[in-house]
Amino acid sequence: MDCLFCKIVAGDIPAEKLYENEHVIAFRDINPQAPFHALVIPKKHISTLDDAASEDLEALGHLQLAAAQIARDQGFSSDGYRTVMNCRENGGQTVYHIHLHLLGGKAMGWPPYTDTLKQPL
Ligand code: AMP
Numbered sequence: 001m002d003c004l005f006c007k008i009v010a011g012d013i014p015a016e017k018l019y020e021n022e023h024v025i026a027f028r029d030i031n032p033q034a035p036f037h038a039l040v041i042p043k044k045h046i047s048t049l050d051d052a053a054s055e056d057l058e059a060l061g062h063l064q065l066a067a068a069q070i071a072r073d074q075g076f077s078s079d080g081y082r083t084v085m086n087c088r089e090n091g092g093q094t095v096y097h098i099h100l101h102l103l104g105g106k107a108m109g110w111p112p113y114t115d116t117l118k119q120p121l
């Protein structure tokens, strides 16, 4: 399958790996949007959150728990951080293998879409 993140799982494309277990791997984002920015992905290919099924429940849970573990390992869990999963075009998804963004090391604004809001709610 021609999927960038499956190639990272297979080791065919290099990545700065931060965490790995049976279900997930995590690596640094190449275009960081915060002082710390990692992606946690399931080893199994799932294109979008909308394509996840009940059999993926365990892997999806591992994404969040791995992010929390990495935040502890990196020393910013008590300051806080953000996890985000974008789904399809309106969510801003560009790589169609689901991934949980882990962003930390600075205070982040809310709501997250202020800069790009093109139409009134
Ligand atoms: P999204 O827009 O939610 O689909 O996020 C895709 C993310 O993947 C972006 O933050 C990219 O910077 C990141 N990305 C793309 N290619 C790579 C790569 N080879 N290694 C690490 N991160 C990548």
Ligand code: ZN
Pocket: 003, 004, 005, 006, 007, 044, 045, 046, 096, 097
């Ligand atoms: Zn994939």
